[in-house]
Amino acid sequence: MTATPPDVDRVLSVAREAATAGGNVALSAFRTPLSITPKASKMDPVTQADVDAQNRVVEVIRDSFPDHTIVGEEGDQLKEIPDTGPAWVIDPIDGTNNFTHGNRVWATCIAYVEDGEPQAAITRLPALGDEYVAGDTTLRDNEPVTVSDRDDPELCTVSLTFGLQPQHRPLFAEVSRNLLEAFGDLRRFGTGQVSLAMVAAGELDGAVSAVRLSPWDTVAGVHLVRQAGGTVTDIDGNPWRWDSEGVVASNGKVHDTLLSIIP
Structure with missing residues (x-):
């Protein structure tokens, strides 16, 4: 049973x-x-x-x-x-x-x-x-709390949640440049879970990892974002799960822009 x-x-x-x-x-x-x-x-x-x-x-x-x-x-x-x-x-x-x-x-x-x-x-x-x-x-x-309602990327602040591993540095540099060109400001807090929590509470408008992260680095934060009305996908825009390639979390209104900056 x-x-x-x-x-x-x-x-x-x-x-x-x-x-x-x-x-x-x-x-x-x-x-x-x-x-x-x-x-x-x-x-x-x-x-x-x-x-x-x-x-x-x-x-x-x-x-x-x-x-x-x-x-x-x-x-x-x-x-x-x-x-x-x-x-x-x-x-x-x-x-x-x-x-x-x-x-x-x-x-x-x-x-x-x-x-x-x-x-x-x-x-x-x-x-x-x-x-x-x-x-x-x-x-x-x-x-x-809920995610933010900002829909103008130039007024939005986003966070990068990857880049510690040496092999990821070139991709990190490219995604950083793309984000700075598309969005108003960029943050890096050194903790993906905190960044996701901030998206959930509207303190950030989005958070991105262009590489796969471990479940302990993502699952709690993803649930916070979803239950706060946000959107979470993989880097191709498919529904996210713990073994997805990358994670893109946002208030939903700037999600397509976030996806577009990932090479």
């Missing part, structure tokens, strides 16, 4: 508890001496705080849902989202480079998915005190 999926309110309650607990672990190590180990490249670090924060998030989730799948960035957690059943997708510190530099823009991110589709998400910024949450709607610090 297939178990009945938990309701969204219960999932969100656990997600918020887990993000708070994991975020507090990370925050306790913030701006302290850190042992930093590079992963795929020198700009892809991991610290003990990443590992400890993820372990704490997993502990909280396991207390309520011991049989659910966990997909996590660090350690030996699963790295892909299963096609069926419930799963939790965790990034204990999205923006580790910011974290290691003492920059406050980093987040603890959790998404809950059923059969590969996001149902609930939280992006919590412990050092800044902001929290973005989405079940059926999107909230920022417990207040409802």
Whole structure:
């Protein structure tokens, strides 16, 4: 017999508890001496705080849902989202480079998915005190938010959410140039999840990665944008899923322009 999926309110309650607990672990190590180990490249670090924060998030989730799948960035957690059943997708510190530099823009991110589709998400910024949450709607610090209604690209601000890997630098440079020519302003925060949360809340009008990102870098933020009334596709304009090539998120009104700048 297939178990009945938990309701969204219960999932969100656990997600918020887990993000708070994991975020507090990370925050306790913030701006302290850190042992930093590079992963795929020198700009892809991991610290003990990443590992400890993820372990704490997993502990909280396991207390309520011991049989659910966990997909996590660090350690030996699963790295892909299963096609069926419930799963939790965790990034204990999205923006580790910011974290290691003492920059406050980093987040603890959790998404809950059923059969590969996001149902609930939280992006919590412990050092800044902001929290973005989405079940059926999107909230920022417990207040409802929606994507912006700006439709003139020259009045819009967009963010790039890729470019750390050396092999992606030429494409990053080309997309950056195209964005600067088509849009009013450009931001780079060093954390894709925070950029997506900002699109959801209307703080940005769009965010783009022209390369595939990991599920822990995207799924929570994509759900925030969708539930706030935004549009999220792959780089060809097809509906986005966790293994899509790239991610393009916007308020919907400037989406075609965003797609057009990707070579």
